[in-house]
Amino acid sequence: MALDLVTIPCRSDNYAYLVNGPEGSCIVDAPEAAPIIAEAEARGWTPATLLITHHHGDHVEGIDALRARFPGLTVIGPQAEKTKMPPMDRYVSGGDSFGSGAMRVDVIDVPGHTLGHIAFHMPGAGFLFTADSLMALGCGRVFEGTMEMMFDSLTRLAALPGDTIVCSGHEYTAANGRFAQTIEPENPALISRIEAVTEARAAGHPTVPSRLSEELETNPFMRAHLSSVAAAVGLDGAAPAAVFAELRRRKDSF
Numbered sequence: 001m002a003l004d005l006v007t008i009p010c011r012s013d014n015y016a017y018l019v020n021g022p023e024g025s026c027i028v029d030a031p032e033a034a035p036i037i038a039e040a041e042a043r044g045w046t047p048a049t050l051l052i053t054h055h056h057g058d059h060v061e062g063i064d065a066l067r068a069r070f071p072g073l074t075v076i077g078p079q080a081e082k083t084k085m086p087p088m089d090r091y092v093s094g095g096d097s098f099g100s101g102a103m104r105v106d107v108i109d110v111p112g113h114t115l116g117h118i119a120f121h122m123p124g125a126g127f128l129f130t131a132d133s134l135m136a137l138g139c140g141r142v143f144e145g146t147m148e149m150m151f152d153s154l155t156r157l158a159a160l161p162g163d164t165i166v167c168s169g170h171e172y173t174a175a176n177g178r179f180a181q182t183i184e185p186e187n188p189a190l191i192s193r194i195e196a197v198t199e200a201r202a203a204g205h206p207t208v209p210s211r212l213s214e215e216l217e218t219n220p221f222m223r224a225h226l227s228s229v230a231a232a233v234g235l236d237g238a239a240p241a242a243v244f245a246e247l248r249r250r251k252d253s254f
Contacts, residue, residue: 003102003125005165007206008039013171014058015208017129019122023103024048028120028129029169031058033065046070051105052077053131054117055084059169080109080116094118110157112150113140119157121164128160128212131169136210137193138176139221141252147245151224154244158222162213173197173207179254180220183232183247189217220247 003021010016010031017028018039026049027036040047047070052060055078063086067073076098079091092098094109102124110119110133117140120129132140133150134157142150177194184190193214197207215222223229224244230236233246 003122003127005125005127005167005209006039006043007167007208008035009171009206010035010062011058015167015169015171015206016062017167018043018045018047019103019125019127020045021102021125023099023101026051026103027066028167029053029059029131030062030066033062033069036062036066037069040070047073049073049099050075051120051129052085052088053119053129053133053169054078054114055081056114056132059131060085078116078118080111080118081114084116092118108156110134110153112142112145112147112153115144115149117153121160126161126164127167127209128157128164129167130157133157134166134215134219134222135168135170136166136173136176136208137180137197137215137219138172138251139219139248142248147248148241150248151241151244154221157212158216160212162211162216164212165209166212166215167209171206171208174201176219176251179251180218182250182254183220183229184223187218189214193218 006018008016014031019026025045025047027047028051074089076090077088079093092107096107099105106121108119110117113132200207225240230243
């Protein structure tokens, strides 16, 4: 059964998500509480669960206010980051599952941006909440983990069905697209996507979520295995993990 998915702009460039279906409502990440509360109340939804992907402040700062507004809210977050964030009601790790029906959630470990970063996959609905791991036309900076960790995380996500809806955590798509053009300037799918992103932003619309198939066609970090991408960064014949690392280093100073 289909679920309703709402993308909620928060802070200057963050996103939270609100999911609703027959099993109830849940929130993914809490950059700030006010926009999330406003959206839920406008729709008459009462979230019962809040899913937290990682410990960074711009993903957890709204937790206390959301708990206050929605009594009984169950907050679920990464076991590996237990000591780095506000107390959770439940801690989970990669391989864990919870919930039922279309709102069943499978937890995927995606370290790199932070060591304990997790993604939440709702296979019944085809939703994947990636926060700062896989992002629209990009990926998060590797702050705590290693390049190899982040590459492995993206490879794990790339194996999911192509029609998976990727719900990432920031409005970085236009900037990511400008970098992607330096790698594959003649990629027709990328050219079309950048045009669509430009139109969406001009209209004040979010550029997320995206489809995983779209990321596989246009996101350079998901294309490090291609010989053309390796050649573009002067690493023809190198292992995909090495190509990814060079892409990430270039993006960091772009």
